[in-house]
Amino acid sequence: QVQLVQSGAEVKKPGASVKVSCKASGYTFTSYTIHWVRQAPGQRLEWMGWINGGNDNTKYSQNFQGRVTITRDTSASTAYMDLSSLRSEDTAVYYCARQGFSGSYSDWGQGTLVTVSS
Amino acid sequence: EIVLTQSPGTLSLSPGERATLSCRASQSVSSSYLAWYQQRPGQAPRLLIYGASSRATGIPDRFSGSGSGTDFTLTISRLEPEDFAVYYCQQYGSSPPTFGQGTRLEI
Numbered sequence: 622q623v624q625l626v627q628s629g630a631e632v633k634k635p636g637a638s639v640k641v642s643c644k645a646s647g648y649t650f651t652s653y654t655i656h657w658v659r660q661a662p663g664q665r666l667e668w669m670g671w672i673n674g675g676n677d678n679t680k681y682s683q684n685f686q687g688r689v690t691i692t693r694d695t696s697a698s699t700a701y702m703d704l705s706s707l708r709s710e711d712t713a714v715y716y717c718a719r720q721g722f723s724g725s726y727s728d729w730g731q732g733t734l735v736t737v738s739s
Numbered sequence: 740e741i742v743l744t745q746s747p748g749t750l751s752l753s754p755g756e757r758a759t760l761s762c763r764a765s766q767s768v769s770s771s772y773l774a775w776y777q778q779r780p781g782q783a784p785r786l787l788i789y790g791a792s793s794r795a796t797g798i799p800d801r802f803s804g805s806g807s808g809t810d811f812t813l814t815i816s817r818l819e820p821e822d823f824a825v826y827y828c829q830q831y832g833s834s835p836p837t838f839g840q841g842t843r844l845e846i
Contacts, residue, residue, distance in 0.1 A: 666838040682835050724831045725774035729783035
């Protein structure tokens with residue numbers, strides 16, 4: 622079965638960077654797109670960007686003004702999300718999700734809590 | 740970007756009752772690329788409905804979706820105890836993909 626397993630919780634200081642991983646199994650990694658979505662406390666889900674597992678194309682939300690970078694390692698079937706210049710408002714649970722053929726997000730990772738605090 | 744507004748914010752019902760959740764878009768959603776997700780406390784979202792009305796794999800038939808254009812509805816015909824959760828709509832037809840603010844379904 623499809624599984625997306627994310628890296629563990631992180632605590633970072635303002636101005637630092639964080640890199641969250643998402644290891645995929647149960648399907649051909651290069652045939653699907655992975656999205657990253659975050660959920661700040663009490664807030665709605667917010668799309669951050671996506672990466673095409675096959676051709677490495679990416680697209681990012683303008684809301685992050687160049688602070689987010691998504692990469693992938695096909696040999697490890699793993700996608701990564703790097704967020705830089707962290708501020709307290711970036712405290713959130715970060716999810717990776719696999720885009721199904723319908724375009725919606727059919728499978729999700731378990732989430733990674735990133736806490737930004739001085 | 741397309742703004743999705745869900746109503747009501749909280750819906751209080753009992754097991755066995757029917758739930759009707761609404762999602763309204765600020766502009767027409769392309770090709771009915773509208774999905775519904777369920778999120779239980781401490782869990783990741785789970786896809787329920789895609790394409791406005793198609794149930795995802797393994798989703799019980801008490802869940803149904805309808806609508807087009809700017810107005811969409813998720814209906815749960817007979818509530819089970821495990822259905823009490825937060826529900827989000829999402830449009831993925833226009834970039835950026837966006838989510839509604841959620842409807843909390845409580846007992």
